[in-house]
Amino acid sequence: MASDPNILLLPFQYEFFLRAIIVSILVGGVCGLLGVYIVLRGMSYIGHGMSHAVFGGAVASYIVGFNFYIGATIWGFVSAFLINEITRRNKIKPDAAIGVVTTAGFAIGVFLISTTRSYTRNFEALLFGNILGITDQDLIVILLVTIITSAFLFFFQKRLLFTLFDKEAANVYGVRTTVVELLFSLILATVVIASMNSIGVTLLAAGIVAPAISARMITSNFTKMVLSSTIMGVIIAFLGMYSSYYFDSASGSTIVLYGAAAFGISSLYAYLCKIYQRHSHGRLVHSHPHTHIEEHKQEHLRKP
């Protein structure tokens, strides 16, 4: 009879599973990193929309005979460009632009599938992910995208943060916010394309947003939020992937469920912190960060 440690290490004896674990960690980390900026930008639905838009490009590229990544990338870039331009030039808010452009992209994919008899690729794999079927090419692409995304966020962090916080002032102070936003959208499209084989189009949005909003619940510091979200993304992806072996479940959906659980735990933590911080000083009962600086001491002198 096998001992417990051997059972826990059982999945790792399979090469495909090792590759899947590596891919899930990379995807989880980069989605967690990028998700912070998406959540702060107030456009959490863009991940959902972009993944749907790219679906059309993926299908079209397969039918035409293009490499999947090239076709999906071109389609994703065009979608990102259209969303940015429509929002910038017209009186339409980003959510409306995303709703139209991305669903149209998805609809094109479904239209092509329904009308072209030559499409024999597994439809479900693209929608829900097939992380166990990841090839070496997919792994290299994901690794490159992780490096490019990390480099972009590192070198453009100041411009990006300024644009997110106060776009008008950023423009005045010389930040080319249009370029920054467009580059960000292109990076997002790239991450979506690289990740859609693993998590799938329908579940990718949660993979991007869940770690970021969980991190937001536990910290109000931007740097800590970025670190927490990235680490959470990695842990969620690893645990989801690992446990899907034992549950014999779809890996993508298991990862997303772990993400939802992480958000639930973070919310509970935030609630407990708020309750715990509520304390009294004599007849004063309040809840706030307890710093004991000079101005705080004055509050105790005031009568409730």
Added chain:
Amino acid sequence: MSSWLWRKRRNTSTNRKIKDSCYSSSYNDDASSDRNPVLYLRNLTYGYVSHRAVIENVSLQIPKGMFIGLLGPSGSGKSTLIKIILGLLKPWSGSMEYNLSNTTYAFKQVDKRLVIGYVPQIETVDWNFPVTVREVVSMGIWDRSGISPFLSKNTVIEIDRVLDSLEIRGHEFGKRQIRELSGGEQQRIFLARALIRKPSILVLDEPISGIDHNTREKILSILKSLSKSGLTIIMTTHDLSGIARRLPWVVCMNKKIIAEGTPSETLTDANLLKTYGLVDNNNEGDAGDDIAV
């Protein structure tokens, strides 16, 4: 009252003392300084909808070191004019020039020779955004503080120095989240973000609205002190009694420039009627007039 650090201003005929600040050295030498331009606005016209101008043929000459209040009711075009000066909007017609070291340049956005500091209305900002005071102030020098996203030691020192000059004491204050700040502190953080850039012109959009009287007085005092240091300041306000009357130069506008000059010259019944459509009962010598807003 905390003690001030003073330093004499060079090359002036009057021996004025100014508060030591991060930008005072920029204004010490009038002859060699390239940071005190005169701004010319000529016949500016702009609207958000075609054939409906919000400002029409607005011309202004803004002298160096002047503290100007742009006064007018809501919808009079104050903020639009501000945005044109900031380069955020391109006017339908007209031109802008600035004078730097006796040379006139056409006004273009992102012109490194002319540094503009901007303090927006605090209502336009998401104060729940997870950034600290230092991170906000450092945005003012995003292009001069290195590639790394982390704040260097020199940048932190510079930030603390600017905050100190605005009566925000304490090294620990810089680490606070902006959502913990009061309205007055928020306004001063934005001011610090503008001043750390060592601007030639400081533009403020309704900086006094929504804050209490004491904080308002403090901010006005800071702005007046900055103006005395040689910084050109343009501020919009709709507060006639509390603010406009106390500024050295006022421009009344309602789509067009109604009048400009000192408050006593400009804030007459006739001008206020044209600007607001009402008469100000605080105008001395006009007892018995209707109450203004």
